[in-house]
Amino acid sequence: MPSSEVTNPTGRPDEIRAVPVRRPGRWIAAAIVLVIAAALVRSVVVSPGFQWGVVGEYLFDHRILAGLVVTIELTVIAMAIGVVLGVILAVMRLSPNPLLSRASWLYIFFFRGTPVLVQLLFWYNIAALYPKLSLGIPFGPAFVHPNANTLITAFRAGILGLGLNEGAYMAEIVRAGIISVDEGQADAAQSLGMTRVQTLRRIVLPQAMRVIIPPTGNETISMLKTTSLASVITVTELLYAAQLIYSVNFKPIPLLITVSIWYLVCTSVLYVGQFYLERYYARGATRGISPTALARWRAAVFSPKHEWS
Amino acid sequence: MSVAMVNAEAVRKRFGRLEVLKGITLEVQPGEVMCLLGPSGSGKSTFLRCINHLEKINSGRLSVDGELVGYRQVGDRLHELRESEIARKRAEIGMVFQHFNLFPNMTALDNVTCAPIRVKKVAREGARERARELLARVGLADKLEAYPVQMSGGQQQRVAIARALAMEPKLMLFDEPTSALDPELVGEVLGVMKQLARDGMTMIVVTHEIGFAREVADTVVFMDEGVVVESGSPADVLTTPRHERTRSFLSKVL
Numbered sequence: 001m002p003s004s005e006v007t008n009p010t011g012r013p014d015e016i017r018a019v020p021v022r023r024p025g026r027w028i029a030a031a032i033v034l035v036i037a038a039a040l041v042r043s044v045v046v047s048p049g050f051q052w053g054v055v056g057e058y059l060f061d062h063r064i065l066a067g068l069v070v071t072i073e074l075t076v077i078a079m080a081i082g083v084v085l086g087v088i089l090a091v092m093r094l095s096p097n098p099l100l101s102r103a104s105w106l107y108i109f110f111f112r113g114t115p116v117l118v119q120l121l122f123w124y125n126i127a128a129l130y131p132k133l134s135l136g137i138p139f140g141p142a143f144v145h146p147n148a149n150t151l152i153t154a155f156r157a158g159i160l161g162l163g164l165n166e167g168a169y170m171a172e173i174v175r176a177g178i179i180s181v182d183e184g185q186a187d188a189a190q191s192l193g194m195t196r197v198q199t200l201r202r203i204v205l206p207q208a209m210r211v212i213i214p215p216t217g218n219e220t221i222s223m224l225k226t227t228s229l230a231s232v233i234t235v236t237e238l239l240y241a242a243q244l245i246y247s248v249n250f251k252p253i254p255l256l257i258t259v260s261i262w263y264l265v266c267t268s269v270l271y272v273g274q275f276y277l278e279r280y281y282a283r284g285a286t287r288g289i290s291p292t293a294l295a296r297w298r299a300a301v302f303s304p305k306h307e308w309s
Numbered sequence: 310m311s312v313a314m315v316n317a318e319a320v321r322k323r324f325g326r327l328e329v330l331k332g333i334t335l336e337v338q339p340g341e342v343m344c345l346l347g348p349s350g351s352g353k354s355t356f357l358r359c360i361n362h363l364e365k366i367n368s369g370r371l372s373v374d375g376e377l378v379g380y381r382q383v384g385d386r387l388h389e390l391r392e393s394e395i396a397r398k399r400a401e402i403g404m405v406f407q408h409f410n411l412f413p414n415m416t417a418l419d420n421v422t423c424a425p426i427r428v429k430k431v432a433r434e435g436a437r438e439r440a441r442e443l444l445a446r447v448g449l450a451d452k453l454e455a456y457p458v459q460m461s462g463g464q465q466q467r468v469a470i471a472r473a474l475a476m477e478p479k480l481m482l483f484d485e486p487t488s489a490l491d492p493e494l495v496g497e498v499l500g501v502m503k504q505l506a507r508d509g510m511t512m513i514v515v516t517h518e519i520g521f522a523r524e525v526a527d528t529v530v531f532m533d534e535g536v537v538v539e540s541g542s543p544a545d546v547l548t549t550p551r552h553e554r555t556r557s558f559l560s561k562v563l
Contacts, residue, residue, distance in 0.1 A: 188412070189424075190396070191402070192473070193400025193401075195396045198427060198428070202427055207412075207413065207414055283456065
């Protein structure tokens with residue numbers, strides 16, 4: 001019986017099974033990459049300079065772990081300062097008040113325009129500029145007079161330098177997020193009787209988060225690594241802890257590897273956190289929600305038909 | 310003698326050098342449905358946005374329910390209202406937008422309960438109960454947990470109407486509520502609006518749906534280039550227009 005469609009006994013059209021095109025280029029490229037990778041792995045494992053034994057020895061050394069804790073503290077506190085400052089600066093920048101807007105612009109100009117290392121050194125040496133600090137009414141009486149040298153420790157100088165610098169970058173990220181929200185959203189919120197602050201907090205910022213989160217995740221990962229600059233002002237974070245050890249035992253390479261391993265572990269944890277945060281703030285942005293890594297793995301392993309070709 | 314729900318006297322509005330409203334005078338009585346017709350750029354939407362102070366007028370007088378929009382009169386001087394006072398007045402006026410402007414990160418139910426909870430400080434459970442009723446009333450009892458992207462344009466606009474009604478407004482403003490919809494979906498939104506009109510809601514509707522205006526409106530106003538060209542009953546304005554401009558517009562839309 002002639003039929004315009006190719007059908008099998010189930011009545012459904014057959015899927016096309018054709019001989020795939022040969023792609024020799026892909027095979028050659030893959031072979032080259034494999035050879036290079038094998039050579040690298042061999043050199044890393046075999047070469048004595050890496051001293052994997054020493055790496056193992058120091059990986060959980062209490063001085064390294066103490067440095068890791070300081071690195072994490074610096075990252076968390078500096079990012080917290082950066083995010084809060086960033087939101088304030090972004091709102092100031094978008095404010096109809098020209099003085100607020102310009103002040104914010106000037107802050108961003110200054111802190112983005114100078115290297116963070118210079119800023120760190122600056123805060124570390126702040127006592128040379130203001131030996132005596134005071135807290136009180138501007139141009140009026142002061143209540144406390146802390147000594148700058150004792151108040152601004154190396155750790156606090158690190159926090160200030162990293163956090164205030166981060167605020168400038170976060171301000172631009174938050175501003176981009178706020179601008180990305182459709183103006184109709186503010187119209188709708190205000191027509192329902194919300195004030196400008198409520199509109200920003202309840203309607204605009206939550207939607208801006210979708211745009212703000214991915215670059216903020218990058219900033220956090222970048223901050224984790226930038227904290228190593230604090231070693232220059234003698235904050236005993238991960239890198240400086242390792243430097244203190246290898247200045248005594250003269251084994252810099254294995255200790256730098258130890259440090260790198262810990263940085264990689266931390267950035268990996270941050271990647272996972274970022275994924276879940278992005279998923280949370282993507283609600284309503286797409287029809288479906290992207291599956292978690294675990295769900296994808298489960299689907300790949302337990303699905304009845306494997307399609308890994 | 311009852312106070313007019315909306316009273317506009319010689320209202321003018323400029324954007325920079327461009328004068329969009331050139332002296333609008335009209336009155337809407339409580340329970341009245343007014344349809345604003347006119348070509349795009351004639352100032353209909355701007356006038357609507359002036360009524361709940363999303364735009365500031367430059368001159369003239371505009372009052373809602375006997376109170377000036379955006380100002381308080383003390384003696385013969387006008388004082389600008391504080392933001393919280395403006396917000397309180399806006400809460401009594403519902404507005405429905407051409408592009409729905411639903412909050413995309415919230416479910417239909419949360420869209421409707423958001424303002425009552427945040428602005429009116431209604432208890433969460435009470436607000437949800439009322440939102441379920443309203444969503445059922447616009448035919449969306451089965452979409453409570455749906456996000457806006459998961460709904461058709463017609464469904465989204467009906468949620469937007471429910472969201473505005475949740476604040477129990479005394480006046481509803483519709484800014485081209487069906488212009489962004491597929492022709493097949495226009496009917497369901499107009500159906501909800503007709504029901505609302507029958508229930509006695511005071512409504513100002515900017516629309517291109519002549520059929521709707523003919524059937525539902527008490528007054529039809531035809532605007533062009535920032536002025537009211539003519540107004541009157543639907544029969545007068547739509548069937549026997551007096552002005553050439555109205556006639557030529559209607560011949561193109563009908």
